[in-house]
Amino acid sequence: MTFAVALLLNALAAGPLTIPAPPPLDTTCLYPPDRHNFTEFSTQVFRQGATVGIRPMRDQMPAGYRRLPDECVSGWSLEGPATLSADRQSLTISPDAAPGAEITLRYSVRGEPVVSRLRVVARDAVVLTGTWSQSAAEGCEELEPVRELEFGPERFSVTFTPFETYRDYWGVYSFDPVTHALRLRVEGGGKVPDGLDLEGSAVVVDGHLVLEDMFLGNNNGPPKAGGCRYQF
Numbered sequence: 001m002t003f004a005v006a007l008l009l010n011a012l013a014a015g016p017l018t019i020p021a022p023p024p025l026d027t028t029c030l031y032p033p034d035r036h037n038f039t040e041f042s043t044q045v046f047r048q049g050a051t052v053g054i055r056p057m058r059d060q061m062p063a064g065y066r067r068l069p070d071e072c073v074s075g076w077s078l079e080g081p082a083t084l085s086a087d088r089q090s091l092t093i094s095p096d097a098a099p100g101a102e103i104t105l106r107y108s109v110r111g112e113p114v115v116s117r118l119r120v121v122a123r124d125a126v127v128l129t130g131t132w133s134q135s136a137a138e139g140c141e142e143l144e145p146v147r148e149l150e151f152g153p154e155r156f157s158v159t160f161t162p163f164e165t166y167r168d169y170w171g172v173y174s175f176d177p178v179t180h181a182l183r184l185r186v187e188g189g190g191k192v193p194d195g196l197d198l199e200g201s202a203v204v205v206d207g208h209l210v211l212e213d214m215f216l217g218n219n220n221g222p223p224k225a226g227g228c229r230y231q232f
Helices: 003-014
Strands: 037-041 051-059 065-067 073-079 082-084 090-093 102-109 112-121 130-132 136-138 148-151 155-159 169-175 181-188 199-205 208-214 228-231
Touching: 037 112, 051 102, 073 082, 090 102
Parallel strands: none
Antiparallel strands: 037 051, 051 065, 051 090, 073 102, 082 090, 102 112, 130 148, 136 228, 148 155, 155 169, 169 181, 181 199, 199 208, 208 228
C-alpha cells in the first residue's frame, strides 16, 4: 500500500471530507452594465489658478447618482497645465495656463475608461457656463420665473419647473464677451413657448447674470410683447 493511499484511507475512516466554503464575493465595485460612470466637478468654469473638486460618480437612475468608492477607481492620469492632488480629490490649474488650453483627466472603473476634457478660462473672463435661477425680472414680473437656465460650453437649456431630466427647451448659443451680445437658437424641447425673443445682451454683475432685451417665454400663457430684463 502506498503512502498516499494510506493517507486517503485514514481520512475516510475519520469521517466525510469537508470542502471549505469560498470567501464571499466582494460586490462593492460590481455595477449593472447598462449604467455609466462620469466625473462631477465642483465648478463648470475652469479658471486659471483655481482648485477644482473631483468626484467619480455612477449613474444609478432612477435611484439617482452615487459617488464611486475609492477602491473602485484606478489608473489616474492628468494631461495639460494642471496638477492632481495626492488624494485624487481635486486638481489645481496652473496660474499661467493659457486660456483655451485643454486639461484631460483619465481614470478607470473596473477596466472601463472615464475621460473628462476641460477648457481653461482666463481668471477674469466673463463666462455664462453654469446653472442660473431667476431672482428678479423687469417687464415679466407676472410670469412664471425661469428656475433653471443652464449654459454649457456650447449649449443651453431653459426649464420653468424642474423635474429630473425634463427641460422646456434647449439648443445652441453664441456669446461675445466684448460686446455682451447673446443669441440663443432652439433645437428642441418638451414644451417650447410661443413668441420667444432670444437675441439680446448678457452681463455678469456681482455674481448675478443679467439678460437684457430678451423674452424666454411664458410657460402658462400667451407670449408677452416686448423684451424683459432678467436677473439670475
